[in-house]
Amino acid sequence: MKAGIIQFAPELGNLESNYQKTEELLKQAIDADLIVLPELANSGYNFSSKSQALALSEPIDDSNYVKLLLKMAVANNQFIVAGLNERSGEKLYNTAVLVGPSGYIGKYRKTHLFWNEFDFFEKGDTGFPVFEINNTKIGILICFDWIFPEAWRILALRGAEIICHPSNLVLPYAQQAVPVQCMMNRVYGLTANRYGTEAGVTFSGRSFVSDPKGKMLYTAPADQDAVFITDIDLSLSNDKMITPRNHALLDRRPELYHPLTDTDI
């Protein structure tokens, strides 16, 4: 299969421009079976208030952004993962939706909120679902989720072969650390980051694709739109042998890892 990432700079508060940019870049990604867009791709990131965040949010079942993704998934015959400022009643979630040629498939709500996101969003409540697309198992993490090894491990233990990672990265570590998580769990990582500056917050661009041995297959520029698509060799994700006698998952010793005591936490 072919999979990849789209990098762009969503404009805070300009839904129409973000829809147009998304459509323009998805038209350049027609060769991908699976393509990932950044976190909060519909709305931008650095809201000045909860009311601004609310005004820029969309319920999944009545979202012009999701409708656009559905139209492009049919036109390109592909699966798309994209970040969405999701409204659910009065609550907001930092969500990623998964759509495909046959329609809407599911969502993941960001588990680990970053910095001022606590002022706008609820903590995600979906857990870590694994979705099957054309016989391939994919998981989703959103941006700062990357720093929690538990999230990667759960998805790997559930059989995810590719981790889709819509991001608005601010800290400088993920480009180093995510390939290591991919190596330790033997999964592909598709980190679709954004670039640009919003009200003093600068995003790092340099979206990347890591293979299951931690090799960087691509790094985007720091400050330009980018579309990258590559062949995915799922046999690499499914080969969990670190040495002929060491299995990345089965050699774990969970009986020694739990229960945690109060003093461990």
Ligand code: ACM
């Ligand atoms: C982040 O989680 N958007 C840094």
